[in-house]
Amino acid sequence: MIPALEIRDLTVGYAPGPPVLEDVSLTVPGDGFMALIGPNGGGKTTLVKVILGLLRPWSGSVIVLGLPPSKAAPRVGYVPQMVPGRSFPVTALDVALMGRLGSTGPFRRYTADDRAKAMESLSFLGIGELAGRPMDELSGGQRQRVLIARALGTDPGLLLLDEPVASVDQETQESFFNLLSELNGRLAIVLVTHDVGAVSSHVRSIACINRILVSHGSTLPAEAVAEAYGCPFELVAHGVPHRVVGHPAGHGTGRDD
Amino acid sequence: MTDLLGHAFMRHALAASALSAVASGAVGTLVVVNRMSTLTGAIAHASFGGLGLAFALGLPPMYGALGVALLSALGIAALTSGPRSESPDTAMAAFWAMGMAAGLVFIRLSGSYAPDLMSWLFGSLLTVSRGDLFLMALMDLLILVIVGGLFKELAGISYDPEFAVVRGLPAPLLRGVFMVTASVTVVMLMKMTGLILVMAMMTIPASVARLSVHGMGRMMVASGVLALVLNLSGLGLAVVLDLPPGAVIILLSGTVYAVATLLARRRRGPGRRLRSVGTAQNSQ
Numbered sequence: 001m002i003p004a005l006e007i008r009d010l011t012v013g014y015a016p017g018p019p020v021l022e023d024v025s026l027t028v029p030g031d032g033f034m035a036l037i038g039p040n041g042g043g044k045t046t047l048v049k050v051i052l053g054l055l056r057p058w059s060g061s062v063i064v065l066g067l068p069p070s071k072a073a074p075r076v077g078y079v080p081q082m083v084p085g086r087s088f089p090v091t092a093l094d095v096a097l098m099g100r101l102g103s104t105g106p107f108r109r110y111t112a113d114d115r116a117k118a119m120e121s122l123s124f125l126g127i128g129e130l131a132g133r134p135m136d137e138l139s140g141g142q143r144q145r146v147l148i149a150r151a152l153g154t155d156p157g158l159l160l161l162d163e164p165v166a167s168v169d170q171e172t173q174e175s176f177f178n179l180l181s182e183l184n185g186r187l188a189i190v191l192v193t194h195d196v197g198a199v200s201s202h203v204r205s206i207a208c209i210n211r212i213l214v215s216h217g218s219t220l221p222a223e224a225v226a227e228a229y230g231c232p233f234e235l236v237a238h239g240v241p242h243r244v245v246g247h248p249a250g251h252g253t254g255r256d257d
Numbered sequence: 258m259t260d261l262l263g264h265a266f267m268r269h270a271l272a273a274s275a276l277s278a279v280a281s282g283a284v285g286t287l288v289v290v291n292r293m294s295t296l297t298g299a300i301a302h303a304s305f306g307g308l309g310l311a312f313a314l315g316l317p318p319m320y321g322a323l324g325v326a327l328l329s330a331l332g333i334a335a336l337t338s339g340p341r342s343e344s345p346d347t348a349m350a351a352f353w354a355m356g357m358a359a360g361l362v363f364i365r366l367s368g369s370y371a372p373d374l375m376s377w378l379f380g381s382l383l384t385v386s387r388g389d390l391f392l393m394a395l396m397d398l399l400i401l402v403i404v405g406g407l408f409k410e411l412a413g414i415s416y417d418p419e420f421a422v423v424r425g426l427p428a429p430l431l432r433g434v435f436m437v438t439a440s441v442t443v444v445m446l447m448k449m450t451g452l453i454l455v456m457a458m459m460t461i462p463a464s465v466a467r468l469s470v471h472g473m474g475r476m477m478v479a480s481g482v483l484a485l486v487l488n489l490s491g492l493g494l495a496v497v498l499d500l501p502p503g504a505v506i507i508l509l510s511g512t513v514y515a516v517a518t519l520l521a522r523r524r525r526g527p528g529r530r531l532r533s534v535g536t537a538q539n540s541q
Binding site: 052053054073074076078080087088089090091094095097098099101102104106107109110134150154 | 290406407408409410412413415416417419420421422423424425426467470471472473475476
């Protein structure tokens with residue numbers, strides 16, 4: 001099975017600033033379910049951009065579903081943070097159909113097949129009956145399911161969710177994780193969150209990111225690393241295989257190449 | 258009123274009202290959902306430079322306006338995209354003012370007082386020529402081909418640009434296409450209400466339509482129909498009251514906008530979920 005994500009010695013940032021991520025290495029197997037946690041400003045969003053091919057690495061290699069990120073992007077089901085909050089004239093089905101953008105070319109309408117796929121995703125997520133409803137009349141949890149339906153639009157090999165639980169209540173979170181776990185049967189999942197409480201037992205591995213990576217299982221005791229880098233000890237000690245990505249407070253911003 | 262239809266200028270004015278309603282429905286909707294109404298103001302005012310240049314060179318003013326509108330739209334797009342881009346606000350303000358200034362300079366250089374000037378600033382619906390109508394019809398055709406052919410792409414990039422890029426859509430190209438259609442529409446509507454009032458023609462019908470329909474396609478149709486009704490009734494009212502048609506159309510549109518917005522707010526009232534709830538949730 002091709003790994004969903006293989007990152008080796010990734011260093012990246014926004015020139016001319018200092019690197020946001022340094023020497024990060026991560027692997028998510030083809031059937032993996034990884035939670036990527038870390039403080040705000042720790043580089044989570046930057047990593048998401050690199051995976052999506054929106055940001056080019058300064059050095060190191062990133063392979064997504066066996067391909068360079070920009071080539072793999074159409075097969076990555078991206079679920080952004082709850083965008084857009086602003087009112088926009090679209091129905092749930094309209095949004096789900098956007099998952100088919102790029103599959104059906106310009107100067108053509110969405111095909112019957114596109115519509116069938118979008119409806120299938122909405123139904124799978126239990127919101128088929130909301131298809132014709134305007135997005136801005138849906139609840140936070142419902143809207144999120146629409147965004148996941150959109151991401152499922154092209155049969156992705158990897159589902160990448162950015163802060164998916166930010167605006168969803170506890171009860172919805174539970175059914176949400178059950179849903180992800182079900183999806184995990186057919187694709188790999190990477191879930192990015194700053195909310196440690198949001199990571200459930202369905203997750204198969206955890207990476208904590210705060211600028212650099214320290215790999216667990218090689219030479220450093222994980223618990224100590226976890227504490228030093230501000231990663232949640234309970235989670236790390238939970239028995240899930242994990243990696244800790246972080247940097248000590250006094251590490252500074254210099255970079256030695 | 259029926260006698261008036263015997264006059265060519267009146268028939269031309271009616272045709273221009275209908276042709277411009279098509280553009281303000283389709284492109285106005287895109288402008289409103291993208292919250293780019295200031296952009297249309299900037300393009301309109303920038304095109305004054307083109308009008309001045311055309312006066313100075315003795316060319317047809319509409320072509321001068323169109324050329325400069327396109328150039329300034331692409332200029333704004335170039336300045337405001339890319340990693341180290343200008344704030345759209347600043348870029349639009351600069352083009353807005355520079356166009357007006359260039360227009361003044363060209364008019365001075367041309368040595369004439371340019372009596373036509375007022376008509377470009379405030380519209381000249383009653384002096385639309387057959388040639389103008391031909392050009393307007395051509396512009397409508399271009400707009401319909403672009404907006405119709407790229408509907409789902411334009412909707413996708415407007416709703417969630419990042420997702421659209423991940424799906425492989427060429428964002429800069431679509432942005433350019435949007436800018437071109439917006440410029441064409443601005444120039445077309447200028448004939449109706451003048452460059453100063455174009456913003457209202459562009460945004461009011463679409464904003465009112467948005468209050469009662471969901472879905473971008475329906476919004477385009479509804480705002481096109483509304484624009485047509487507003488244009489025709491404004492024109493009729495202006496003729497009856499002997500007032501400038503462009504200004505009457507704008508005043509009528511503005512009144513409809515205010516009343517419709519207030520009514521919609523009341524109808525939604527407490528008890529029904531307001532759109533702002535979703536916004537508040539997501540802005541944390």
